Amino acid sequence: MIQGRYFDTHSSAAGVAQLEAVALESVCLHVNGQRQMFGLAQLEISDRIGSIPRRLRFPDASEFETDDNDGVDALLGAAAPRQTWVHRLERNWGIAVGALVGVVAVSFLFVRFGLPVVAGWVAAVLPPSTDNIIGQHAIQILDHGFLKPSTLDAQRQANLHNLFSRMTASLNDGHDYRLELRDSPALGPNAVALPAGIVVMTDQLSTLAANDEELMAVLAHEIGHVRGRHALRQMIEGVGISAIAVVILGDMSSVTALASAAPVLLQSRNSRQLESEADAFSRQWLRDNHIPEQRFDDILCRMIGPEDKKGAQLPPFLATHPAIQDRAHCPSEGK
């Protein structure tokens, strides 16, 4: 006998009721001193979740509610296994721990390996005009913030543009390469690849370089980024990660938003991979053009600075670039 409450669903009135298993596959409802017989197949029975009350709905839409979950399961017996498999997963602590491991592993693997591939597909589908629009906006934003017009003399600027067009003329990879020279104390000696083939080089870098071959090594690295459409891919990954965070943390709140920091850390790892790709492209380009690879090491070591204190470096899981000792052989590093 299952104890419970009965609702006629025409009003909010509640009555005490009992449900009794009678012959095979049928039950008897005792309510208000009356008895009604139902076949199990006629009943709509809610599936079990935690220890919340179960509801049985009769053909006339009236309802029976009970806290006796085990009683209802016994009543159903083997007759109706229904969709209890989810509840079987949910009640088991071992499965819960396994699911936890699974969640962590799957999200890690997806962001680490799946997302870059998906971003590559999306980037391949997006037309080159996308790159142009983004590139134009990016350089405008940078010009408002970190960049000032170049202070190099006209002759030097012309030489650098010349150098860059000679480098890119033979590539024929569909990108409209363009070199933008800017003065930037904020960025220091640096070069940045934007979508649409825009490569920004700072005056500080031009001053730092001992010769043009070193500059070519850095520019080749940036061309590597452009060819791989790395900037666009990273933007797509960013959109992907926030979309995943919304799906996983269905009800977003300020507290749960904290958990979305984890994928960002994984993305910085992907970013380091893109840097390595661009490094490899640069070294290959130098070899192809019979320029000593040493130029790449020289300029990179000088850009990061041999006096660069280890303490000032970001921990590896936050860094967007691989550590310098993994990218180049620096003489003063004594490695």
Next chain:
Amino acid sequence: MEEQIAAPTRELPLQFHATGAEYFRIWIVNLLLTIITLGIYSAWAKVRRLRYFYGSTSLDGTSFEYHGKPIPILKGRLIAVAAYAVLALGGRLSPYVAFLMLPLIFFGVPWIIVKARLFQMRMSSWRGLRFNFHGNYTGALGAYVGWMLLAMVTLMILWPWALWKQNRYLLGNGAYGTERFEFHATKGQFYKFCLIGLALLLAALCMAVLPIRMLYTAHPELLRPNPNALPVEAAMVSLKLAGAIYLFAGPLILLAVAWFHARLLDVSIGGLTLGPHRVFARLRTWPLFWIYLTNLLAMICTLGLFYPWAKVRMLRYQTANIGLIAHGSLDQFVADTQTQASAVGEGMHDVFDIDFGF
């Protein structure tokens, strides 16, 4: 409702039976299934989550029930994800695209609010009787777009008024069976708690200035940016600064939020009546603040694993302080026959077909 003669008055707080341990297992299984089905299962997960929390909450010995089905929720989510992708990509490609989408958002959001609220209310029941929602699109457009624009134009002076309109729209249009909820909170009450909340926030911001001054006294060179400073060093300084601000101002901001949250529920939900019965809400700021703070710290320490317990703690405190002051019997509510039939029936109307609620 007919006149109640010498009706006994009972105070019936909501009862909450969920436990963190039980919800943890439901949550983690939901999460895994959602991930391995690439988000498809999230609709089923939402149904299980809401059924668990509704079923764990009871009033006068009977629990609430959530009747939502996964497919309408899935449809709503697919549309939302598509819209999000278009907005996110469109906005990033060009600000003009984002600008063109503005009217779409202005007129679309109220529609989504009506649909989500309608679904949420009609899919909820107590003692076998459905809740309902009578708000229309014009009402939502006024409260959520019209009044918000007015608030912005007046430099947020009218914001509490807009918030009052929105709460009156969401709560005052609710119904249980055929009985309508009535919203009694006043604009004055909203202005009062908004102003005090603002004062608390300003105090928090003042506290934030303190660590910045300390940092600059300790590192005067920060005032003269070093042109040779590495971007990494600059980033570390910003990181320290942000940390200091969080440490000093964070608890105060949390306190302001707790105050706002408690007062909003007390004033808006606490001012509702349903026939002769009155809803009460008596949340207090300090317990709520304590739950916020400890939940936050526990979430950080456990890398988010504490989430199910945090959720249950929060709901337990809220439900324990919300309830009904019943005057007489709760048996006399009558089903809104039309709603009852269409909601229970197989072929649901198109209004139920999509759930946009998140």
